[in-house]
Amino acid sequence: MQAAMCWTVAFCVLSIAFFNVEGQFLPSEEIIEQFQQVSCTDLCPLYWYPHNGNCYRFFGVAMSWHEAEALCNMYGGHIASISSSEENTFVYHFISPFERAWIGLNDMYKEGTFVWSDGTDETFTNWAPNQPDNANIGEHCGEFYNNAAPGQWNDLPCNQDRPFMCKLHM
Numbered sequence: 001m002q003a004a005m006c007w008t009v010a011f012c013v014l015s016i017a018f019f020n021v022e023g024q025f026l027p028s029e030e031i032i033e034q035f036q037q038v039s040c041t042d043l044c045p046l047y048w049y050p051h052n053g054n055c056y057r058f059f060g061v062a063m064s065w066h067e068a069e070a071l072c073n074m075y076g077g078h079i080a081s082i083s084s085s086e087e088n089t090f091v092y093h094f095i096s097p098f099e100r101a102w103i104g105l106n107d108m109y110k111e112g113t114f115v116w117s118d119g120t121d122e123t124f125t126n127w128a129p130n131q132p133d134n135a136n137i138g139e140h141c142g143e144f145y146n147n148a149a150p151g152q153w154n155d156l157p158c159n160q161d162r163p164f165m166c167k168l169h170m
């Protein structure tokens, strides 16, 4: 995947690097400037990490699920959805140093019916043992659980503060 991304970047660079619209060779400063402005569909915005056609950005500042979702919305994305074991491993790689972090899964609209905030079908789940349990006054937002269940999920009150990963569908 990394190699594919590099080839994509290389193609984008080459498409603008050698000649401008008048057919003149561009000096390196202009190449760099135009590269920063170029829009290639497989490239992610600055500070966003590409993976399997999507872009991801981890935010280490803890906030409520709704605040996190609103921040992701500002960038045109959502709290990361996870649709496969492979994607779960990828996202957890960024999150694991923080131990617990929000995911986009929630059942705030209908108790027990979990949906992803970005509309992804719930085809993959990775709940920790005995979760989701909707404990106490109710838990409606999903998170990566603690290190007792690495990479597995728990439902939690949405007003708790957690770091999170945003995801852009490209």
Ligand SMILES: [Ca+2]
Pocket (backbone or CB within 6 Å): 107, 111, 112, 134, 138, 139, 140, 141, 155
């Ligand atoms: Ca619930």
Ligand SMILES: [Ca+2]
Pocket (backbone or CB within 6 Å): 131, 132, 133, 134, 135, 139, 154, 155, 156
């Ligand atoms: Ca729970």
